[in-house]
Amino acid sequence: MRDIVVVALLVSGVACILLSCAGVLAMPGVYDRLHFTSASTLGAAAIGAAVTVRESFSLIGNKALLLAVFFLVSSPVLVHVTARAARIREHGAWRLRPEELEVEEP
Amino acid sequence: MNEWLVAAVVLASLLPPLAVACSRLEPMEGVVALELAGVIAPVALLLMAEGFHRQPFADLALVLAFLSFAGSLAYARFLERRL
Numbered sequence: 001m002r003d004i005v006v007v008a009l010l011v012s013g014v015a016c017i018l019l020s021c022a023g024v025l026a027m028p029g030v031y032d033r034l035h036f037t038s039a040s041t042l043g044a045a046a047i048g049a050a051v052t053v054r055e056s057f058s059l060i061g062n063k064a065l066l067l068a069v070f071f072l073v074s075s076p077v078l079v080h081v082t083a084r085a086a087r088i089r090e091h092g093a094w095r096l097r098p099e100e101l102e103v104e105e106p
Numbered sequence: 107m108n109e110w111l112v113a114a115v116v117l118a119s120l121l122p123p124l125a126v127a128c129s130r131l132e133p134m135e136g137v138v139a140l141e142l143a144g145v146i147a148p149v150a151l152l153l154m155a156e157g158f159h160r161q162p163f164a165d166l167a168l169v170l171a172f173l174s175f176a177g178s179l180a181y182a183r184f185l186e187r188r189l
Contacts (some may be wrong), residue, residue, distance in 0.1 A: 007109065014113050017146060021120045024142050025127055033138040040145045047113070047149050051156050063164040064152055067171055071145060074175045078141055081179055085186040086134045 002053060009050035016043030030086045034079055041075040044068060110157030117150040137181050144174030 016039050023036030048068025055061035088094055107115075124146070127139040148171040155163030 010109060010113055013149075014116055017117060017120070017149070021124065021142060021146070024139055025123060030132070030134045030138060033135055037138060037142050037145070040142055044145050044149045047153065051152060054156070060155060060161060060164050063168055064156075067148060067152060067164075067168055070168075070171055070175075074171075075145070078175065078178055078182075081182045082134070082137055082141065085137075085182040088186045089134060 006050050006054045009046045009053065013043040013046030013050060016040065016046060031083065034083055034086075037079060038075060041071045044071045108157055110153045114150045114153035114157060117146050117153065120146055121150075133185050137178065137185060140181065141174075141178045144171070144178055147174070 020036045020038075020040035020043065023039070024033045027033045027036060045068040048064040048071075051064035052061045052068075055064070057065075084094060091097075121143055124139045124143045128136040128143075131139065148167040151163050151167035151170060155161065155167065
């Protein structure tokens with residue numbers, strides 16, 4: 001039973017990372033590409049979970065868990081910083097301009 | 107070759123296209139590809155550690171993950187205004 005769970009986590013993790021890589025390579029523009037980096041974090045977490053399930057809480061199992069948690073925490077920070085940098089690079093300011101705050105009426 | 111090493115080879119094969127994307131695309135898009143490579147490379151090292159039963163590769167994966175995070179942050183901040 002444990003082997004089935006490990007293989008399922010491993011395959012799903014690798015599939016997530018493959019799809020993420022295909023998205024990053026295929027999409028146009030920095031914002032579209034950024035959306036697909038999140039899927040790779042999910043894949044990394046699945047692979048870390050696969051190692052932890054197989055090895056239990058041994059030395060390598062704990063390291064895999066730590067790696068997965070680190071990716072889950074750091075990925076949103078990295079995506080935010082990159083999107084913010086891209087916006088500043090394009091428009092020169094981080095905050096929204098007044099005309100961007102207006103909601104268009106239907 | 108066990109399933110861990112097969113997965114490691116599959117993930118490692120994704121790194122050259124990302125390197126090409128880094129060098130060919132606009133700088134900010136290259137940073138996105140670099141961030142993805144910063145996730146893939148530590149995971150491939152972790153899979154190699156499990157496949158070869160070598161603990162030090164897992165340490166290397168952790169160090170690489172921390173350093174690539176810091177490097178990506180530095181690149182993003184640098185590209186924000188200076189290039």
